[in-house]
Amino acid sequence: MTRLDTGPEETEAPPRCDGPRALVLEAREVPLGGVRAMSVHRSLPQRALPMVGAWCFLDRFGPQTARMRVEPHPHIGLQTVTWPLVGEVRHRDVLGSDVVVRRGVLNLMTSGAGIAHSEYSVGDDAVPLDALQLWVALPESRRHGGPGFERHEDLPVVTLGGGATATVVVGDFAGASSPATMHTPITGVEIALPAGCRVTLPLHPTWEYALVGVFGAATVMTGSTGDGGGADAAASVDLAPQRLLYLGIERTEIALHATEEATVFLLGGEPFEADIVMWWNFVARSHDEIAAARDAWEAEGRGEASGPPRFGHVTGHGDERIPAPPLPSVRLTPRRRRD
Numbered sequence: 400m401t402r403l404d405t406g407p408e409e410t411e412a413p414p415r416c417d418g419p420r421a422l423v424l425e426a427r428e429v430p431l432g433g434v435r436a437m438s439v440h441r442s443l444p445q446r447a448l449p450m451v452g453a454w455c456f457l458d459r460f461g462p463q464t465a466r467m468r469v470e471p472h473p474h475i476g477l478q479t480v481t482w483p484l485v486g487e488v489r490h491r492d493v494l495g496s497d498v499v500v501r502r503g504v505l506n507l508m509t510s511g512a513g514i515a516h517s518e519y520s521v522g523d524d525a526v527p528l529d530a531l532q533l534w535v536a537l538p539e540s541r542r543h544g545g546p547g548f549e550r551h552e553d554l555p556v557v558t559l560g561g562g563a564t565a566t567v568v569v570g571d572f573a574g575a576s577s578p579a580t581m582h583t584p585i586t587g588v589e590i591a592l593p594a595g596c597r598v599t600l601p602l603h604p605t606w607e608y609a610l611v612g613v614f615g616a617a618t619v620m621t622g623s624t625g626d627g628g629g630a631d632a633a634a635s636v637d638l639a640p641q642r643l644l645y646l647g648i649e650r651t652e653i654a655l656h657a658t659e660e661a662t663v664f665l666l667g668g669e670p671f672e673a674d675i676v677m678w679w680n681f682v683a684r685s686h687d688e689i690a691a692a693r694d695a696w697e698a699e700g701r702g703e704a705s706g707p708p709r710f711g712h713v714t715g716h717g718d719e720r721i722p723a724p725p726l727p728s729v730r731l732t733p734r735r736r737r738d
Contacts, residue, residue, distance in 0.1 A: 416607055416670070420647030421621040421636055424448060426459065437465045439532075442611055442643045444677065449734040451609045451645065452668020453583040455536045455677060459613075459641070461485060461529025467520035471713040472721040473696045474510035476542045476675075476682035478535040480587060481506040481518075482568055482664075484613070485529035492516035493711035496548045505551040505568055507579045511537070513692065513709040514546035517716060531613075531664065533587065535569075536675050536682050541582040551578050559600070562593040563657075570668065573601050585668035592617060592657035599654045600665065608646040608653070608667035612638040615661030619644055620654040638663060674733035679724060686731040693723045 424447065426440035443457040444450065455477070460467075462485060481488065487501045492508065493515050500506040508516060520526050536542075555575040557565040565572060569579045570586035577587075584606065592598065592615070602608055610619060617638045636644050638655075646653060648670070655663070676683050683689050695709040700720055713720075 416647050418647055418649050419622070420645050422447065422645040422647075423636055424643045424645065426641040426643065429458070437463065437467060440641050442641070444734055446734070448609075448643075448645050449677075450536070450671055450675070451666045452607055453535045453538070453585055453671050454533060454587075454609075454666045454668065455671075455675060455682060456532075456534035457611065457643075457666070458532045459530070460532060462527065463529070464525045464527050465520065466523070466525045467518060467528060469518040470719045470721050471515050471517045471716050472680055473513060473515045473692070473710045473723075474508075474680045474682075475513050475688075475692045476537050477510050478537065478581070479506070479508045479510075479516075480533040480535060480569060481508075481530060482533070482587075482589070483530040485527050487521040487526075488528070488530065489519045489521055490516060490548075491519075491714045491716070492546075492548055493713055494546060494548050495714050496550075497714055498550055500550070503552070503554075503566075505549075505554060505577075505579060507549040507551070507569070509537070509541075509547040509549075509580070511542065511544040511546045513695070513711075515696075515710040515713050515720075517713050531611075533666075534682065535581065535583070535585065536671060538583055538672055542682075547580070549579060554578070559590070559598045561596040561598060563591060563596050563598045565590045565600075565665075572665070583668060583671070586665065587667075588665040589613075590655070590663050590665060592655065592661045592663070594657055594660045596657045597654065599652050601652055602646075602650045602667070604649050604651050606667050606669055607648045608650065608665065610638055610644045610646065610653070610655075611664040611666065612640045612642045613662040613664055614640060616658045617661040617663055618656045618658060620656070621646070676731050676733055678726075678731050689731055690726060693726060696723050 426442040439458040568587040
């Protein structure tokens with residue numbers, strides 16, 4: 400549920416990250432409004448950082464007390480990674496999935512060429528809610544395929560020393576692999592740090608990484624970042640909630656010190672194969688692909704779809720759905736990093 404502005408500076412070829420960085424970005428508050436009556440804090444995308452590997456979107460919806468009612472809506476070209484922190488969320492989709500996701504359980508939905516789903520908090524009243532909602536851009540080899548949904552309750556946990564642990568939500572980390580089906584080299588890891596703990600996280604030198612503050616306070620020992628592109632070259636960075644630290648590439652490890660009990664989330668992966676166009680709930684490669692998906696969603700809503708539906712009907716719902724917003728008056732172009 401995002402709309403990205405475009406500008407003349409985004410039409411040139413993007414400079415690629417060529418070394419370590421220490422770029423600090425604050426999440427921005429985004430009111431969702433409507434029947435959802437919620438707001439989120441958005442860490443990705445940002446003008447200076449559209450992606451980290453294949454990770455292209457990160458919202459945190461909480462901590463807050465709210466009655467979540469996200470009616471059926473479509474996606475293309477991505478995977479949604481739902482990682483609850485507090486509360487329970489009911490997920491329903493066009494594949495017949497009807498599950499409640501809770502703390503420690505991963506919901507992974509793969510859109511392929513098209514899927515639709517809904518997300519409701521459990522119960523009729525406002526309840527405490529807090530979760531990370533992330534999107535992973537699908538590569539060319541998978542983005543035109545069919546939809547899929549997975550739920551994983553048994554995720555590997557790596558012991559880091561000093562009482563710290565790392566839950567491997569997706570991908571690979573420190574020799575452990577999540578059972579979740581991913582389509583690019585990637586990692587998504589929740590790291591829990593006791594107060595006073597110092598740990599070193601192993602990194603893949605050809606992947607790019609970012610750390611996101613979730614709870615508590617931690618210090619990241621970034622070291623020198625060299626010349627590189629206006630990035631912050633401080634020796635350490637305080638990582639508070641709603642703050643993202645982009646680490647760049649060419650690092651084999653990163654050290655953390657928890658000044659108090661803390662939770663951070665590590666994002667990483669091989670730099671993505673292509674520039675993406677992202678608008679509303681769609682990830683594509685061109686304006687025309689976005690427009691075609693929007694037209695298909697609206698046509699299905701009017702009962703005017705020709706041939707098999709691209710998105711389908713969400714289990715347990717009637718005619719309720721979120722209509723697509725109007726396309727902007729200019730052509731959508733890739734959002735590209737300005738290093």
